[in-house]
Amino acid sequence: QCSLHLKTQGISDWQKVGIENLSAWLSSLTEQEYVATSLSRKLSAVRMLAKFLKGENKLNKDFTELLVNPRKARHLPDSLSIDEMESFLEAPDLNTPLGKRDRALFELMYGSGLRVSEIGSLLMNSIDTKEGFARVFGKGSKERVVPLGRHAARAVENYLHGGRPFLVKDGTGGELFLSIRGKVISRKMIWVLVKDYARKAGIEKNVSPHGLRHSFATHLLMGGADIRSVQEMLGHADVGTTQIYTQVEAERLLDEHANFHPLSNS
Structure with a gap:
């Protein structure tokens, strides 16, 4: 390699x-x-x-001498509990076009585990709400197919009929998610929206777009999903990346046991 x-x-x-x-x-x-x-x-x-x-005297100098091994520690963003996620998803006002957009945006990020870069670049013709899947281009321009889920598909349909048409302007392209100016929504704006709605939902954690993706993986594994399937849905090149989420869930269970089991502190 x-x-x-x-x-x-x-x-x-x-x-x-x-x-x-x-x-x-x-x-x-x-x-x-x-x-x-x-x-x-x-x-x-x-x-x-x-x-x-x-x-073997085929090399004058060891070219690896100055290389440092990669750090094993890896920080993961805060994930939301299922109750917190429900509160977060219900925060957008569905009586407005922007509220419909934001609900669809968040339902896709959490329901399909999309990266912020992937959600912003989604095209109208890359998503099929009837069949329940989306074609996504991830890191390295690798294409993968992800399931939408019933809630995400319904939210996208609602946005397509009652949200996006009000955001379209002259020169608008085929991107799914639009800004109020009819342009493709930016990563920065998605970050701002996630932070704003987390505050509206009364969530004190440091919520980020990647935190929604993290929550997607964590909740799937909590429910007993196969790690290889989760790896495929996330678009991870290495299953070791996905295994980080199993470690996080194991640590959470240990904390729960320590806090609530009657004999854990005896």
């Missing part, structure tokens, strides 16, 4: 490999959502190769 990446940089001789080349390779893996443990394993294999080549 490293060798293939180096070839894309025009490098076929290990003697010419520098730390900047390996850093670029690791960055490309990070963008594909490989977790730190997977990155460390891949880097370890390259270190062994460099050590072997140097021992």
Whole structure:
């Protein structure tokens, strides 16, 4: 995998490999959502190769010497409880076009686990509310099909008939979610909307767009969903990334046990 990446940089001789080349390779893996443990394993294999080549006098200098192993710690955003999520989703005013838009936006982010970049770039022809799925282009322009869910499909239908037509202006494109000016809604605006509605719902947690995606994965796993299915829906390149959510849920259960079991503190 490293060798293939180096070839894309025009490098076929290990003697010419520098730390900047390996850093670029690791960055490309990070963008594909490989977790730190997977990155460390891949880097370890390259270190062994460099050590072997140097021992065989086929390499003047170990090009991995200055590389630092990726950190294993990874911060995850706050996830919402199911009750908090229901309050959040009910916050938009469905009597207004913008309220219909925002409800559909949030239902899709939570109901399908979409990234903020994916939700903003959704096109009208990429979503099928009747069949209940959407075609999404994720990181690396990889296409995947995600289920909508009944609530999300209904919210999108409501927005398409009673929200979006009022936001369309001259020059409006085929994007699904529009701003009040008829342009595609920006990532920044989605962030602002999530924060504003969280406050309206009385949620004190630091809610973010990725927190809705986090809640999607956590709630699925809480309900017994298969981790490989969740990985596919999230568009994770590495199942290790998805496994982080199982660790978070395990920690939550331990906290619940410690706080409420009568013998846990005896």
